[in-house]
Amino acid sequence: MTLSLTTYAAPSRFYAAAGAWVPWCWAVAALFGAAGLYTGFAIAPTDFQQGDAYRIIFIHVPAAWMSMWLYLVMAFWAAIGWMLNARMSAMLARAVAPTGAMFTFIALWTGALWGKPTWGTWWVWDARLTSEFILLLLYGGYIALTEAIDDPRRAANAGALLALVGVVNVPIIYFSVRWWNTLHQGSSINLGAAPKMAATMLTAMLLMTVCFWAYSFAVVFTRARAVVLEQESDTDWVKALARPEGTQ
Amino acid sequence: MNWQSFDQFVHMGGYGLYVWGSYSVTLVLMLAEALAVRHRRNLALAAARSQTKMEMTR
Numbered sequence: 001m002t003l004s005l006t007t008y009a010a011p012s013r014f015y016a017a018a019g020a021w022v023p024w025c026w027a028v029a030a031l032f033g034a035a036g037l038y039t040g041f042a043i044a045p046t047d048f049q050q051g052d053a054y055r056i057i058f059i060h061v062p063a064a065w066m067s068m069w070l071y072l073v074m075a076f077w078a079a080i081g082w083m084l085n086a087r088m089s090a091m092l093a094r095a096v097a098p099t100g101a102m103f104t105f106i107a108l109w110t111g112a113l114w115g116k117p118t119w120g121t122w123w124v125w126d127a128r129l130t131s132e133f134i135l136l137l138l139y140g141g142y143i144a145l146t147e148a149i150d151d152p153r154r155a156a157n158a159g160a161l162l163a164l165v166g167v168v169n170v171p172i173i174y175f176s177v178r179w180w181n182t183l184h185q186g187s188s189i190n191l192g193a194a195p196k197m198a199a200t201m202l203t204a205m206l207l208m209t210v211c212f213w214a215y216s217f218a219v220v221f222t223r224a225r226a227v228v229l230e231q232e233s234d235t236d237w238v239k240a241l242a243r244p245e246g247t248q
Numbered sequence: 249m250n251w252q253s254f255d256q257f258v259h260m261g262g263y264g265l266y267v268w269g270s271y272s273v274t275l276v277l278m279l280a281e282a283l284a285v286r287h288r289r290n291l292a293l294a295a296a297r298s299q300t301k302m303e304m305t306r
Contacts, residue, residue: 229292
């Protein structure tokens, strides 16, 4: 058996392989989610400044990370699909978008519910919050654009252009707390420096991050399989798959 | 363990509404999305099946 990156470029192969991966992704998501929640609520102590409101960050920070990573993943596959005219890449990009949008919404929602008791306001037009809100608009625009165009190839190419232009927003979100000195605090975790938080709190956050990643894989693969069936319904392999058992 | 009783756990040191408001919405959205994508794949498979069936009886 030869395995390479191009092995799963064929929608039929991707469909079968993704079907086998999805249950494992769910298992990892459930395991790490349970461990993360246990660590976050039973082990991590109450914060001496923020009280128990800080426990929101165990989902807020991973959701915000996912919103940015998934955008990069979406733009990457959209670009590959566009440049190499690879159908499977374009379908993957479309399958990522709704999950990215959902995590962006969760980041904004949990941020508002954390901001009210901690900052005294649900929302401010701070650089971090504004750029994250623009990310939600970019996801929405990408989904609306790709859904509005009937021809899958034209839809994928138009979406890829929008996704690639929007990539510029991701570093703006990430570095906004450094470039502009506004309300949202700087990052607690930086490469090359000790995290500015207790080890148990960091552990809970990282466990939830793995849970969100595994969840994203499970949901995106399942959606990608649906997109493959929808777009490839006229191909022989889908017809063979859809044929009732025991018939030719 | 941080909490002596279930009531204390729900209360979250006075931040119950904010903490559970965050976790419940996150959980509901993730479950809803998971069910929605499963439903979408089942629909797509059913559509492919009925199309194949029509072509076979033609």
